Amino acid sequence: METEGTGGMAKRMKSSVGEKELALQDGSTVEVSAEDNVVTSNSELVEMEISHILEKINNFTQMVSELLESGKSMLKELSNEFEERMILIHKEQMEKWQEEIKELRALDTANEETDALLQNAIYLIQNIHGGSES
Known part of the structure; x- marks a missing residue:
């Protein structure tokens, strides 16, 4: 200088x-x-201020990066929980419908048996009425 x-x-x-x-x-x-x-020039002071600003930029960038990673992790957890819950809801609904199908088949079987009994009864009644006429 x-x-x-x-x-x-x-x-x-x-x-x-x-x-x-x-x-x-x-x-x-x-x-x-x-x-x-010690000799300090304005240029050195400006460089020190720029250095502080760059440090703030680095710290802010680091914070944003950490928040992004944290957000990604949180969203991934939420996504996994959402997927698990949707699968559980689907499973529960399938079980309900399977139960309905089972009940309908049991009802159909009971109806078929009842229908067969009625058909036999009609056949017997017709035979009784038809046999007494001859």
């Missing part, structure tokens, strides 16, 4: 106890600390 004594590239802007701020020709300033002789 160039200082006050090198070709007039920098001039002293203000002075405080233990610190000096220099203005450079390009419009940036340089802070000089008397305590530790």
Whole structure:
């Protein structure tokens, strides 16, 4: 970095106890600390701020990524639970209908037996009435 004594590239802007701020020709300033002789320019401060913003971007990106993974996991669990529940509902409905079919077949069998008895009764009645006429 160039200082006050090198070709007039920098001039002293203000002075405080233990610190000096220099203005450079390009419009940036340089802070000089008397305590530790550290020179920090505005460009370095801007780079530090940019670094902080980039860190925020990385943290936010990480958080979004974790939320997406968490959301995917939650949706997968919900999807699995939904699938299991739908399968259970289907199974229960199939069992109900199978029971209805079983009851209908039993009713049909009982009806067939009753019909056969009635047909036999009609045949016997017709034979009795028909046999007494001859």
